Amino acid sequence: NKIHFDYKKHENDHLAATFCGSTIPAPFISSGNFLTVQFVSDLTLEREGFNATYTFVDMPCGGTYNATWTPQNTSSPYVSNQSVPLSTCTWVIEAPPHQQVKITVWALQLHAQDCAQNYLEVQDLPEGDERVHFCGRNLTALPEFYSSTSTAMVVFKSEVLNSNSRVSFTYQIADCNRQYNRAFGNLKSPGWPDNYNDNLDCTIILTAPQNHAITLFFHSFDIEDSSNCAHDFLEVRNGSSRNSPLLGKYCGTLQPNPIFSQNNELYLQFKSNNIISSHGYEIIWASSPSGCGGTLYGDSGSFTSPGYPSTYPNNTHCEWTLITPAGRPVTVSFYFISIDDPGDCVQNYLILYNGPNATSPSSGPYCGAVSTANTFRFPLVILKS
Ligand SMILES: [Ca+2]
Structure with a gap:
């Protein structure tokens, strides 16, 4: 008992x-x-x-708060000339059902670099796709956090609370605009998996690390079909503004081909008109310095060689690392491979590793032309040509 x-x-x-x-x-x-x-x-x-x-x-800080459309600020208390021993402060921020929470951390100082005792963590509640963890020395980049559920939790853990150990952040109900400064992630249409609303105009800007190129893989796609996509559409532009060159304008139910950006920024606009909505979209995006590969994160997804369905270029070296949120084993299925090679798979091949790097047990190399369904439980995939 x-x-x-x-x-x-x-x-x-x-x-x-x-x-x-x-x-x-x-x-x-x-x-x-x-x-x-x-x-x-x-x-x-x-x-x-x-x-x-x-x-x-x-308590010195923490509690449960309701997010509103107007941003609200909260902070750990400012302690000027003394140190208050502290363990953990937890804020739970709740948005109305079907809404998300936006958290903007605008000040963070940690007492020490020990990541077990001093950190800031922001995540979905219950645990979902989104989780960010700040600790150690590099606290300059503090991206905005958007929950994937209607509740976000902010945890500030510190050995002491003083003028050199504090956090301040803003919380609000998130609108449908997003700005992501990171290497990979998922994009879902507003309200997903329910239908999107009418009269939306959402801007999503992806900024990967410098020298990276971004790949977008469409996993689900269903946007009200109309001639020239005049009613509802998703537009993707190669750059960071509404005036950047257009890569594609999409609607209907035909899954668009992957998009391979030429630099580290993509600008997406999703618009719906005042009548008829559909399911929306689910996109997985990755980035890497080689222009292909990167981390693919999510419950499930799909990915292709660079340029697909056109041919991949010579001197390709792509590495994809597949991560599922819950840490369950990853399953990869191939329905088709066409990799030209004299036959020994030494120069041009696809190989899978059952672990985080190329020292892990492998399956392959594979080359030639095969169109059978092969399934692997391997999270690292490398393509070389
Ligand atoms: Ca519509």
Whole structure:
């Protein structure tokens, strides 16, 4: 028979402690304004159980807040000439159903570089696709965070709270505009997997690291079909503005071919008119210095060699690392390969590794022309020509 003390709002959050026997547990302080206590007993032996008292305490920071369309600020308290020992502050930011939360961290100082004791973490609740973790020395790049669910959680952990250890951020309901400064991610139409709304005009700007080129792979696509895509459409431009060269304008249900950018920026615009909506889109994007490959992140997706369905160029070296959010094994299926090689797969080949790098056990190399369904549980895929 045991008691769980749990500062969680949803399954899979933080289990704080489990107790049984007759030793009285020490007082427990939650990190936010919620605490779940679970009492479980089995089929045998009955005892008195437990009694407990609870009260609130003034915490230095954290709590549950409702996001509004107007940005609101919150901070850890400013402590000027003393140090307050601190463990964790947790903010839970809730948006209305079917909306997302936008978090903008505009100041972050950490007491020490020990990443286990001093960090800022922002993630979806319950745990979804999005999670960012800041610690150590490099705190200059603080990208905006958009939740994929209607709730975001901000955790600030620090050994002490003082003028050199603090965080300030803004939270609000996210509109459909996005600006991502990172190497890879997923894009879903607003409301996904439900239909998108009418009268949307959303701008999405992808900025990968310098010298990277971006690839967009369309995983699902269903936008109201109309002549010249005049009603609803997704436009992709090679650059960072509305005036950048147009790479494609898409609508209907035909899945667009992958898009290979020429530099590290892509500008997407998604527009819907005032009548008829569809399912929308799900896009996986990756980037790398070689113009192909990169990290592919998500529950499921698809990817191709560079230029596909045209031919790949000579001197290709692409490495894709496949990561699933829950850390489950990755399954890769090939329906078609056409890689020209004299036959020994030494110069031109596709190879898979069952681990994070090329020292892991491999499958392949493969070359030639094959059109059978081959399935692998390997997360690293390399194409060389
Ligand atoms: Ca429409």
